Amino acid sequence: MSEAPSTSSVCYRHPGTETMLRCSRCEKPICPKCMNDAAVGFQCPDCVKDGRRSQRQARNAFGGSLVAGRAGYAVRTIIGLNFLVMAVSVAFGGLRAIAGAGGFFNTGGAQTRVTKAFEVLGYARYGGDWHGIAAGEWYRLVTAMFVHYGAVHLLLNMMLLWQIGSYLEGKFGPARFVALYFLAGFGGNVAVYALQEPYIPAAGASTATFGLVIGIIIVNRRLALDISSLVPLLVMNLVYTFALPGISVEGHLGGLAAGAAATVVLAYAKLPHRTAKQVIGCSILFVILVGIAIARTIQILN
The missing domain is CATH 1.20.1540.10 (Rhomboid-like)
Structure with missing residues (x-):
């Protein structure tokens, strides 16, 4: 008896894991292990890193880190x-x-x-x-x-x-x-x-x-x-x-x-x-x- 092909995507970091989740920023498929809470939905690890790099570093009262x-x-x-x-x-x-x-x-x-x-x-x-x-x-x-x-x-x-x-x-x-x-x-x-x-x-x-x-x-x-x-x-x-x-x-x-x-x-x-x-x-x-x-x-x- 034949089965219908799966319509689920696989996580871009874990190819063996099917998932219905997607990064709210880049829309790449991600599994529960890879999702990070965001203001809206979830983000993948790559988008989280990019966001941290683009964030302005916090400075103290005298200009230092x-x-x-x-x-x-x-x-x-x-x-x-x-x-x-x-x-x-x-x-x-x-x-x-x-x-x-x-x-x-x-x-x-x-x-x-x-x-x-x-x-x-x-x-x-x-x-x-x-x-x-x-x-x-x-x-x-x-x-x-x-x-x-x-x-x-x-x-x-x-x-x-x-x-x-x-x-x-x-x-x-x-x-x-x-x-x-x-x-x-x-x-x-x-x-x-x-x-x-x-x-x-x-x-x-x-x-x-x-x-x-x-x-x-x-x-x-x-x-x-x-x-x-x-x-x-x-x-x-x-x-x-x-x-x-x-x-x-x-x-x-x-x-x-x-x-x-x-x-x-x-x-x-x-x-x-x-x-x-x-x-x-x-x-x-x-x-x-x-x-x-x-x-x-x-x-x-x-």
Whole structure:
């Protein structure tokens, strides 16, 4: 006995599955596994992807990516880099790179080949050669913000970075947050180079995190949010800077000043051409900091 041929279509993604459903956008046949709820009817996976690509990306109040900012990619990456550098430092310097080499309650870590190579150092002679920024090792102005003298030094900075940085990345987006973090850290290291004796080393992410502390106050002020709970945080960090021995006052205050300037640029740039204004403002700040470092180099070498 013969059967009438089926009038059902087959799903375009699953040829073995008959279906009476069709995509409301492109009208291709789809099975229940492939259908996605839409405002009208159902859509196939391809049309859903096309719709997402054509959708305008959500932006935060300062022009950054809202979704990426909330994911915290930049903060997680920076923290990972700091822990990686500490691991390398321990590999070269042993467990005393973590603690037991002096400092506050003997919690400071010993210097290692890694800290000596990447800390802020103006100009000093060791190992038979001259080293430091004035000797051409300009990379130190960047690398020093990833180097720490012991685990306590690292953990305190990373805790502050996680708490404040996550909030600021959510407000700015990853790219603008990285610009703020870099300029604050770079500015603090330039201040160390310009104001400290050239033979005194310094390192740590606190130059950058101090910039974040003032940054969160400026951002909340810009958004008309309450800042009363944030001012004590700034005061506490300033007291910590001046009260404890071995703290680079110049680095902390330099990071504070550079972070404040960068935050003002990022938070107060207005439409139209907001991104261009932010890029230009941050670039000008970077050039000023480089100019200060060049002037200090000329002063040391002369």
